[in-house]
Amino acid sequence: MKINDMKKMSIHIGGYVLIAAVMVSVILQQPELVTGQARVPAMFVLGDSLVEVGNNNFLPIIARANYLPYGIDLNFRPTGRFSNGLNFIDLLARLVNITSPPPFADPTTSGNRILGGVNYASAAAGILDESGQNYGSRFSMNQQMVNLQTTLSQLRTMMSPQAYTDYLSRSLVILVFGSNDYINNYLMPNLYSSSFRYRPPEFAYLLLNQYARQLLALYSLGLRKIFIPGLAPLGCIPNQRATGVAPxxxxVDNVNKILGTFNEGLKSLVDQLNQRLPGAIYVYGNTYSSIGDILNNPVAYGFTVVDRACCGVGRNQGQITCLPFQTPCLNRSQYVFWDAFHPTQAANSILARRAFYGPPSDAYPVNVQQMTLLH
Structure with a gap:
């Protein structure tokens, strides 16, 4: 199985077959857990279900993961993470050597608990306010920015002005948005009109313009180190394979092809922000090529199943996502996808390491490890 190259992407996934052995050896030989002093004082996470840690548990929404078998590999504790175990942000936090930040909506996320950062991510959230509304109430990107400012107002009272400025400039911000603007908006013409109103490039530019405003807002708030993963090859997730459109x-090649403008534009936006904003360190994460490499070379990464979910119902176990108390696959570490939409902990671990240790083809212009060292 090969993913068709995206015409406008600067990284062509097919080319990774030739260098897979080298890349795998570099990434997988790195330590799982960095020990010692924290590399950043705090991590602030905004995004969707790929990085959520439980905010939707406190919201009136059906997009939740607070039931088994979610969390089956976290000592059978469903926390709201859309994974069998840890998600991307948990594993990246380990590499940065800080505790994965708590969910904003949890009433106990206050006082000293917010000093290490807060996670605002909400399943079904998109760049556009309307994206994902078919699931119910959620924190959209714009609302998450409001929630972030609430936290920053609290933090400002907990330290001196100079300490606060230094704290923000050294903290790490992660934003993971865009998937729901396609999966739960543009690719759902029966519920949303966006695909009738915009051609794929026009829709991508709409998203990028909205995204750019908030990326600039982060800088104006005093934050300087900002990591922004692009979109994965959404046409390869079980949910899209289950449509039966592709063999x-x-x-689903047509889905993957429409993502090129967004990913290419986001990388270009990172260049523009770094050039125009003094002291800014914006980094683009090439999720498309990282996932594509895994799907093109699964055995090299220890995977045997790439085309269906470990837990789900129907074609590719992706027509209906993982149901309460459903029995998942036993060999979870050999599956790339946990449910209809999300990677397993095993796949998330590879993605986190590529973001942290990877070359510019994975994290551009520097990786997360390097950006934590820059001042």
Missing amino acids: PDRC
Whole structure:
């Protein structure tokens, strides 16, 4: 199985077959857990279900993961993470050597608990306020920015002005948005009109313009180190494979092709922000190529199943996502996808390490490890 190259992407996934052995050895030989002093004082996380840690548990929404078998590999504790175990942000936090930040909506997330950062991510959230509304109430990107400012107002009272400025400039911000603007908006013409109103490039520019405003707002708030992963090859997730549009052994190429403008534009936006904003360190995460490499070379990474979910119902176990108390697959570490939409902990671990240790083709212009060292 190969993912078709995206015409406008600067990284062509097919080319990774030739260098897979080298890349895998570099990434997988790195330590799982960095020990010692924390690399950043705090981590602030904004995004969707790929990085949520439980905010939707406190919201009136059906997009929740607070039931088994979610969390089956976290000592059978469903926390609201859309994973069998840890998600991308948990594993990246380990590498940065800080505790994964608590969910904003949890009433206990206050006082000293917010000093290490807060996670605002909400399943079904998109760049556009309307995206994901079919699931119910959630924190959209704009609302998450409001929530972030609430936290920053509290933090400002907990330290001196100079300490606060230094704290923000050294903290790490992660934003993971865009998937729901496609999966739960543009690719749902029966519920949303966006695909009738915008051609794919026009929709991508709409998203990028909205995204750019908030990326600039982060800088104006005093934050300087900002990591922004792009979109994965969404046409390869079980949910999209389950549509039956593509042959059984292929991804939905038409879905993957429309993502090129967004990913290419986001990388270009990172360049523009770094050039125009003094002291800014914006970094683009090439999730598309990282996931594509895993899907093109699964055995090299220890995977045997790439085309269906470990837990789900129907074609590719992706027509209906993981249901309460459903029995998942036993060999979870060999599956790339946990449910209809999300990677397993094993896949998340690889993505986190590529973001932290990877070359410019994975994290541009520097990786997360390097950005934590810059001042």
